[in-house]
Amino acid sequence: MSDLIAPLNEAGVAAAVREAGAMRAPLSIEGHGSKRGLLRPVQAARGLTTRGLTGITLYKPTELVLSARAGTPLPEIEAALAEHGQMIAPEPPDTRGVFGAELPATIGGIVATNLSGPRRITAGAMRDHLLGIRFVNGMGEVVRNGGRVLKNVTGLDLCKLLAGSHGTLGVMTEVTMKVLPAARASATLAIAVPDLATGVRALSAGLTSPFGVTGAALRLDAAGPVALLRLEDFPDFVAYRAGRLRDDLAAFGDVTVIEDSAAIWRDVRDAVPLGAMPEDAIWRISIRPSAAPAVAAALQAAFGARLLLDWGGGLVWIAGPATEAAHAAVMAAAAAARGSFTLFRAPAPMRAAVPVLPEEAPALAAIGARVKAALDPFGLFNPGRMRSSL
Amino acid sequence: MIALPPPKPEILARRDEIVAALLALLPADAVIHEALRMRPYETDGLSAYRQMPLAVVLPSTTAQVAAVMRYCHDNGVRVVPRGAGTSLSGGALPLEDAVVIGMMRMNRILEIDFDDRLAVVEAGVTNLGITKAVEHEGFFYAPDPSSQLACMIGGNVGMNSGGAHCLKYGVTANNLLGLKLVTPQGDIIDLGGDHLDAAGYDWLGLMTGSEGMLGIVTEVTVRILRGPEGARAMLAAFKGTEIAGAAVDAIIGSGIIPVALEFMDKPCIHACEAFAHAGYPLDAEAMLIIEVEGSVAEQDSLLDRIKEICNRFDPISLKVATSAEESMAIWKGRKGAFGAVGRISPDYLCMDGTIPTGELPFVLKRIGEMSVQYGLQVANVFHAGDGNLHPLIMFDANDASSFHKAEAFGGDILKLCVEVGGCLTGEHGVGVEKRDLMHVQFAPHELDQQRAIKTAFDPAWLLNPHKVFPLLDAA
CATH class of the missing domain: 3.30.70.2740 (Alpha-Beta Plaits)
Structure with a gap:
C-alpha cells in the first residue's frame, strides 16, 4: 500500500473518510495490519489506519467495563486488566504467528474480526462482550451505538453488526467491552483418547457435566489424539471438579491432571498445535460438534489435512496445501455438515480467486447489499474484503 | 399519549378484500376478523395503550407466515408481529390498518440434542417451555425473564430479553445459534445455524433485539446448558442504599460473579413482605438477594466469602439459606414484586x-x-x-x-x-413506550443511521413501522 493515512484522533478519521468520499476513492481499513492476510485482498489504492487512536479511556473494575480507542494494542489492555485480576473473557487469539505479523493486534481489529479463543465455548465471543462502539460511517459521520452498561437493548444493535464485519461497514474509533474477573486457579485434564471421534465424545461429556468447563480442545499429537478440558475457578473448586471429572471421564482414556496449563491453552488459542507449514493454507470450519469426526475424516482423505479441534469440536482448524482443490474439499465438508467456513490464511492470488466465506442465499445477499449501502453508500471501506461483490 | 402513524384510508377501505385474501391463504380458523374475537389482540403487557387491528392471523407454519408476509408486502398492508403479548413496552401494539401475525400456534419443539447442547424450537414455544423440555437431563435455557411462563422465544429474540440470571449467563443474544426468518418481502431465510459464529455479517446479532422491525422469526436454535450441581441464595439487609451499593461493588471487586444479585429498596421490601411473608427485614433501607452456584461445599465457600464482605458494611441482617426451600423463600418476595406492588x-x-x-x-x-x-x-x-x-x-x-x-x-x-451514562432500556425494549425518548440517547444522525438499516430490510416500512423510532413528520 503506497499511501497510509494515520489520523491521531476521531475527527481526523472522519475527515479522511469525508475526503475519500468526495473523491470516491476506496480505503483499506486496518489497525496494526496484523491480519491483513485474512480473507480477500482489499481493492483500494489507499489505506486508513486507526493505530494513532490509542489509550484506555475508561476502566471501572467493579462495573466490569473498559473503553479504549480502537488503535490501542491488545497487550496494553490485557496488562491493565491483569493489574485488577480481570480479563477479556473470550481470550482473543494472538495471530502474529499465523500471519507472520510483527505488531500485536489492536482492540479495534480484534473486535472487527470477532476472533475468539478457547473460552468462547462457555464465555461467549468477542461480540458478546462488546457493549458499545463509536465508529465513522461512510458519510464521515461519527455514530455511537450501544453504551457502557452491561444490559442495553435501546435501538438496533449495530455493535454486533460491526463486530465481525472486517472493516467493511464503518471505521471503529472506540470500543467498550464487558470485562470479567480472571479465575484464581486453573487445571487441565488431558485424556489420551484412541481416536478423534472418542475425543469429541469426551469433550461433550466434559461440557455436559455440571463442572463449568471453560476450554474443550482436541490436539492430534504424533503420539495420538489428546482431549483437553480446562477448569477455572478458586483453587479448592478446581481441585474438587478435576477429581470428579477425572472419575467421570476415565472411560474415554487415560486422564492426566495438569496443574499449570496456561501455555497449553495459549497454544490452542493461537493454533500452534495445528502445526501448519509456512506454505500451508489455513481454514476454520464452524460446525455442530458431533459433525467434527465426519468433517475430519473427509479432509484427511481429501488432502491429508492437519487438524486442531476447539470449542468442543465445534471449531475445526485445518492446514493443508494452498490449492483450489483443497479449498473445494473444505467447502464441501463444511456444506455437508451445514457449517460455516473461513479461508483464514492463503497466498493472495488464491484468496482473490475463491470464496473465502460461504455464499449467502440470494434474498439475504440482497439485504446485505442494502445494509452495506446504508452504512457505506460510496463503497469506501475495504472493498472486496469479504466477498468480491461487496 | 403516544401517537400512532395515521392509517392508510385505502387499506381500511379494502378491509373485506384483505380478509378474504387472508382466508384464501390460511385455514379459516387461522384468520380472526370479528371485533369481539380481535379484542384480546388490541394490547399487550403495557395495557394503557390499545388499538384494534385490521385483522389477526394465527399461522401454523413458516410457509404460512411467508404467504401472509408476501401478500401484505405486495398489497402495501402493514404487519405487526406478536408472541404472547407480554411486552411491557407496547412491543405488540397493533395499528388500525395492520394485520397482526400471532405466533402462538407455532409451538413445536423440533429438535433437542444434549451432546451438541442445542434445541431447535418454533417461535411460539414459551421461554420456560424450553427449559421444561430439557430439565430431565439436568439442562436449562439460561435467559429467564420474569414473564418466562408465558413469554415466547420469538418475542425474546425480538426484545433480546434478559432476566435475573444474565449477570452470569448473558441475555438472549448470547444464547442463540440460529434463526429461521421471514423477511418483509415474504422470503424465508436462515441466519446463523446450529454452530457458533457463522462467518459473514452477524445477522443473528442484528436481528436480536430488533423488535420485530426487520423480519418475523419462525424458528430459533438456542444453546442449552447443563445446570450446576446446585444453587443457594442469601439475603443481606443494609441501613442505606449507598451502603448496599458499596457492598455490591466490593463483592464484584473481589472476583466473585454471583449468578444473581438483586437489589430492593425500602418501599419494595415492604410491598413484597406484605404480599409474600418472606421474612424480609422491614427496618432495612436496602436489601440484596445474592445467589451462588456449585457443589454444596462450593456454595458454602462462596457464601462465606460474600458474608465476610457484607459484614464490612455493617449489615442489619444476613440470612443464608441452608436448603433449597429456604432459597425459594428468599426468592419468593422478589419474584412476586410486581404482583406485590399491584396489590398496594x-x-x-x-x-x-x-x-x-x-x-x-x-x-x-x-x-x-x-x-x-x-x-x-x-x-x-x-x-x-x-x-x-x-x-x-x-x-x-x-x-x-x-x-x-x-x-x-x-x-x-x-x-x-x-x-449518568446509562440507557433507556436494559431488557424490555423501546416499543412504543420509550420511542419518543430515543432522541435523549441518540443524536438525529445516529437515529437516521439505524432507520437506514430498517429501510434496508423493509424499504416500504410495512413491518412494525410505529415502534422504536420517533415518528418522522414525513411518515
Whole structure:
C-alpha cells in the first residue's frame, strides 16, 4: 500500500473518510495490519489506519467495563486488566504467528474480526462482550451505538453488526467491552483418547457435566489424539471438579491432571498445535460438534489435512496445501455438515480467486447489499474484503 | 399519549378484500376478523395503550407466515408481529390498518440434542417451555425473564430479553445459534445455524433485539446448558442504599460473579413482605438477594466469602439459606414484586433503564426526590450486578392526570439514566413506550443511521413501522 493515512484522533478519521468520499476513492481499513492476510485482498489504492487512536479511556473494575480507542494494542489492555485480576473473557487469539505479523493486534481489529479463543465455548465471543462502539460511517459521520452498561437493548444493535464485519461497514474509533474477573486457579485434564471421534465424545461429556468447563480442545499429537478440558475457578473448586471429572471421564482414556496449563491453552488459542507449514493454507470450519469426526475424516482423505479441534469440536482448524482443490474439499465438508467456513490464511492470488466465506442465499445477499449501502453508500471501506461483490 | 402513524384510508377501505385474501391463504380458523374475537389482540403487557387491528392471523407454519408476509408486502398492508403479548413496552401494539401475525400456534419443539447442547424450537414455544423440555437431563435455557411462563422465544429474540440470571449467563443474544426468518418481502431465510459464529455479517446479532422491525422469526436454535450441581441464595439487609451499593461493588471487586444479585429498596421490601411473608427485614433501607452456584461445599465457600464482605458494611441482617426451600423463600418476595406492588396500588408503570452501577446511590436519591415532586410512590427493584433498574411507579389509571404524571415521572427517570451514562432500556425494549425518548440517547444522525438499516430490510416500512423510532413528520 503506497499511501497510509494515520489520523491521531476521531475527527481526523472522519475527515479522511469525508475526503475519500468526495473523491470516491476506496480505503483499506486496518489497525496494526496484523491480519491483513485474512480473507480477500482489499481493492483500494489507499489505506486508513486507526493505530494513532490509542489509550484506555475508561476502566471501572467493579462495573466490569473498559473503553479504549480502537488503535490501542491488545497487550496494553490485557496488562491493565491483569493489574485488577480481570480479563477479556473470550481470550482473543494472538495471530502474529499465523500471519507472520510483527505488531500485536489492536482492540479495534480484534473486535472487527470477532476472533475468539478457547473460552468462547462457555464465555461467549468477542461480540458478546462488546457493549458499545463509536465508529465513522461512510458519510464521515461519527455514530455511537450501544453504551457502557452491561444490559442495553435501546435501538438496533449495530455493535454486533460491526463486530465481525472486517472493516467493511464503518471505521471503529472506540470500543467498550464487558470485562470479567480472571479465575484464581486453573487445571487441565488431558485424556489420551484412541481416536478423534472418542475425543469429541469426551469433550461433550466434559461440557455436559455440571463442572463449568471453560476450554474443550482436541490436539492430534504424533503420539495420538489428546482431549483437553480446562477448569477455572478458586483453587479448592478446581481441585474438587478435576477429581470428579477425572472419575467421570476415565472411560474415554487415560486422564492426566495438569496443574499449570496456561501455555497449553495459549497454544490452542493461537493454533500452534495445528502445526501448519509456512506454505500451508489455513481454514476454520464452524460446525455442530458431533459433525467434527465426519468433517475430519473427509479432509484427511481429501488432502491429508492437519487438524486442531476447539470449542468442543465445534471449531475445526485445518492446514493443508494452498490449492483450489483443497479449498473445494473444505467447502464441501463444511456444506455437508451445514457449517460455516473461513479461508483464514492463503497466498493472495488464491484468496482473490475463491470464496473465502460461504455464499449467502440470494434474498439475504440482497439485504446485505442494502445494509452495506446504508452504512457505506460510496463503497469506501475495504472493498472486496469479504466477498468480491461487496 | 403516544401517537400512532395515521392509517392508510385505502387499506381500511379494502378491509373485506384483505380478509378474504387472508382466508384464501390460511385455514379459516387461522384468520380472526370479528371485533369481539380481535379484542384480546388490541394490547399487550403495557395495557394503557390499545388499538384494534385490521385483522389477526394465527399461522401454523413458516410457509404460512411467508404467504401472509408476501401478500401484505405486495398489497402495501402493514404487519405487526406478536408472541404472547407480554411486552411491557407496547412491543405488540397493533395499528388500525395492520394485520397482526400471532405466533402462538407455532409451538413445536423440533429438535433437542444434549451432546451438541442445542434445541431447535418454533417461535411460539414459551421461554420456560424450553427449559421444561430439557430439565430431565439436568439442562436449562439460561435467559429467564420474569414473564418466562408465558413469554415466547420469538418475542425474546425480538426484545433480546434478559432476566435475573444474565449477570452470569448473558441475555438472549448470547444464547442463540440460529434463526429461521421471514423477511418483509415474504422470503424465508436462515441466519446463523446450529454452530457458533457463522462467518459473514452477524445477522443473528442484528436481528436480536430488533423488535420485530426487520423480519418475523419462525424458528430459533438456542444453546442449552447443563445446570450446576446446585444453587443457594442469601439475603443481606443494609441501613442505606449507598451502603448496599458499596457492598455490591466490593463483592464484584473481589472476583466473585454471583449468578444473581438483586437489589430492593425500602418501599419494595415492604410491598413484597406484605404480599409474600418472606421474612424480609422491614427496618432495612436496602436489601440484596445474592445467589451462588456449585457443589454444596462450593456454595458454602462462596457464601462465606460474600458474608465476610457484607459484614464490612455493617449489615442489619444476613440470612443464608441452608436448603433449597429456604432459597425459594428468599426468592419468593422478589419474584412476586410486581404482583406485590399491584396489590398496594391500582396500577403501576414498570420502568427499565440501565445505569453504571456506581451511580446507584445518586440515581435512587434523585428518584426519591422526583417521587415527592410528582406525588407518586415508587418502589425500586434492580438487577444490581448489571445496573438494570426497574422502578415501579404507582398510579391510578382511572385518574387520567395520575397516568400522565406517571408517564412524565417515568420519562424523567429514563432521562436521568441516560444522563449518568446509562440507557433507556436494559431488557424490555423501546416499543412504543420509550420511542419518543430515543432522541435523549441518540443524536438525529445516529437515529437516521439505524432507520437506514430498517429501510434496508423493509424499504416500504410495512413491518412494525410505529415502534422504536420517533415518528418522522414525513411518515
